[in-house]
Amino acid sequence: MNISHQAKWLTLFALLINAAAMLSPIINGGDSVTYAALSQHIALNNDWANLVLDGKDWLDKPHMPFWITALFFKIGGVSAFTYILPGFLFHLIGGYYTWRIARLFYGRETAWLSLLVYVSVYHLMDSSIEVKAETYLTGFIMGACYYWLRYDAQAKIQYLLLGALFSACAVMTKGVFTLITITSGLVCMWMYRKQWSKLWSAKWLLALALSLLFTSPEMVALYRQFDMHPEKVVFGQTHVSGIKFFLWDSQFGRFFNTGPIKNTNGNPFYFVLVFLWAFLPWVAVFVAAMASGVRKFFVPGTEGQARFVFLCGAFFITFLLFSATSFQLDHYTVILFPFAAILCGKFLHDWLAPLARGRALLVAQLMLTLLLVVLAVGLSVYVANAIVMAVVLAIFAALLLYGYVTREHLRAGAVLAYPVFGIAMLYAFLVLTNALTFAASSVAHNANAQLTGKPETPIYVYQMDIVARELGLYNRSPCFAVDDAAPLPQTGRYYLLVTGEQLAQMSGRLGHVEQVAQGRWVIHKTGTFPRFLRLAKGTEPLEDIRIVQVDGAK
Secondary structure, eight states: OOHHHHHHHHHHHHHHHHHHGGGOSOOOTTHHHHHHHHHHHHHHHTOOSOOEETTEEOOSSOSHHHHHHHHHHHHHOSSHHHHHHHHHHHHHHHHHHHHHHHHHHHOHHHHHHHHHHHHHOHHHHHHHHHOOHHHHHHHHHHHHHHHHHHHHHSOOHHHHHHHHHHHHHHHHHHOTTHHHHHHHHHHHHHHHHTOGGGGGOHHHHHHHHHHHHTTHHHHHHHIIIIITOTTOOBTTBSSOOHHHIIIIIIIIIHHTTOSSSOOOOOOTTHHHHHHHHHTTTOHHHHHHHHHHHHHHHTSTTOTTHHHHHHHHHHHHHHHHHHHHSSOOOGGGGGGGHHHHHHHHHHHHHHHTSTTOOOSHHHHHHHHHHHHHHHHHHHHHHHHTOHHHHHHHHHHHHHHHHHHHHTGGGHHHIIIIIHHHHHHHHHHHHHHHHHHHHHHHHBHHHHHHHHHTTSOOOOEEEESOHHHHHHHHHHOSSOEEEESSSTTSOSSSEEEEEEEHHHHHHTTTTSSEEEEEEEEEEBSOOOOOHHHHHHHHHTOSOOEEEEEEEEEOOO
């Protein structure tokens, strides 16, 4: 069996399954809606310096992800697709540089295996559609790591400029903490090779200086929005420095739990548990790769120790730092998975060699595939959606067909291909069920459908801030969130979204009211997985939502 050929086709299959999720008309709840709203303000107002949410100054993340999304909004209009598209493209950029680093270290065949692992890791697939800052960050970090490796070997100007540019973009995406992830692999490799002088050489001091220089757009934007205006209120305080928050509080402040955003519920083993599901279906391969790599590392004369040190340094130093802090979110580790993918790709290349032996991994991957298939089919049966079931069974049929065609190569199929089909089934179930469920039940999507084609008048959303924010992404009319009746206009015509109970309580306090639509929808799309399944099955209680036209003219 030609492993590279199989890896290419399986990579394409995984990417197509992943890309299909971009067709969802829904922007997922929580952070995604917030980030899209921030980008929308930039695009509609050509205000590239300020981050504004619901009409208020917003200080949490740097500007780069919002600049990128706003650019796509300017080109293609504001929609769920134009929000997801740039995130998916940066997922591809991260995969491209994962391939380049793996090829630089181990050759083309290992590079394709590494890319296959990358594109089929569950949390990387999910992040490419969820589109958090880590989606962009992964692309920037892997690009920076590749060009700094090339710059380390040969000090060419293009490697210096591209390495500095990617590093600066990473910093402008998540903060200066990202430089630790970018440089930890190189520093560990220098230490292993006893190249201590590189730590303070002019060559690398220039690289650092240029990287920091390229972050100047972020510094200027923060200075203009916050430091020039100390009277602004952020985090309930005045005299808040945007530059200080960017350089310290946003990352190191969270690490030491001294910043304005705190979390005291950290667990040192949290990310170990996250890794067990987030890196599916390659967890067993990673464990085997690490065991094999450590064993070979101490064998005299073994080649590639420095590369192993680079990959382990890039992965484990940041992983341990994440584990040490009390501020922990599962998507933080996404930026480390490309390095784990290369370690897995190298191990798979060696394990699939004609003379290689070993049955434990074969059994582990077969059992894992069975688990994924049972989960996907079982959950599809529970939800009882015909479309979801048809797609899941179609992928299962493709797995059976692939297994039959390649039955003479069970070893490669069981370890390499079957898990890809298994995770594709589970991923397809989750994203398709999510899209169909919230297309039918989310307030913002359904309210927009009811209001489409009607005269453009202001829309007020009563005590549903996140709904107002999301509806503003779908509808061209201005949307406002209100917490009480006082800010509602006393004159003129507008639409009001309100629960049936609240509308009854407001009776007599509004002008002439005419109901436009009514539905039983869900306000909050986030929550526990069991709640998500109940929503998909149609057994979760929904809110009685009214859309009324109010004529406040007196």
